Amino acid sequence: MLSEFAAEQWMTRYETLAKVNMTETSCDALRLEELEALEPGLFSELVLDYGPITGSDELKRQILAMYETGGPENITTAAGCVNASQHVMDELIEPEDSVMVFTPGYQQFAGYAASLGAQVTELPLDPANWQADLDALEEAAEHRGLDLLILNLPGNPTGTILTEEQLQRVIRIAETHDAWILCDEVYRGIGTVMPSVSDRYAKGIATGSLSKALACPGIRIGWV
Secondary structure, three states, X not given: OOOOOHHHHHHHHHHHHXXXXXXXXXXXXXXXXXXXXXXXXXXXXXXXXXXXXXXXXXXXXXXXXXXXXXXXXXXXXXXXXXXXXXXXXXXXXXXXXXXXXXXOOOHHHHHHHHHOOOEEEEEEOEOOOOEOOHHHHHHHHHHXXXXXXXXXXXXXXXXXXXXXXXXXXXXXXXXHOOOEEEEEOOOOOOOOOOOXXXXXXXXXXXXXXXXXXXXXXXXXXXXX
């Protein structure tokens, strides 16, 4: 059973009524005229049809430019990052699977995984600096097993990041248990540039979208 998505419900109730919005999770969104100014003529030849079933080849090439590895066959497009992450969880999670997430974090990860029957372990971030306790992750994985680790890097709402060394340790923990890593990288590109988990781990899956770092949430394009 799906739990209530408290953050989204709160924003639905209050976001449009606020005189000052201090809860926004996106950059100031671009207007169409601003987007076209970046590439004149962008919309003059745009045909609003269905497009290719598996996503535009040109779109996939542009997405791949943000990663070090992979080809068009490794990309699946979706209706935003939430939809992309949902598809991954639908595919990977079986009832009773051990899924681990860090909290506070985006509610979808723990809530949706639990709705699929997973045994979800929530590992608290250190409130002094919002860093992940990798010793706790390793201990929990040893005790409960690990099928899927879900990350959000940089983190929402904490801004948590991992250094290359920390990411490599996370990968070693996942490898020990032959586990998948799903990483919502929707904020990748803002501030510290982090490597993608999909470029570092064979069972690492990255999701992203145009909504945050690229300031086009209304276009509703995401990818796996």
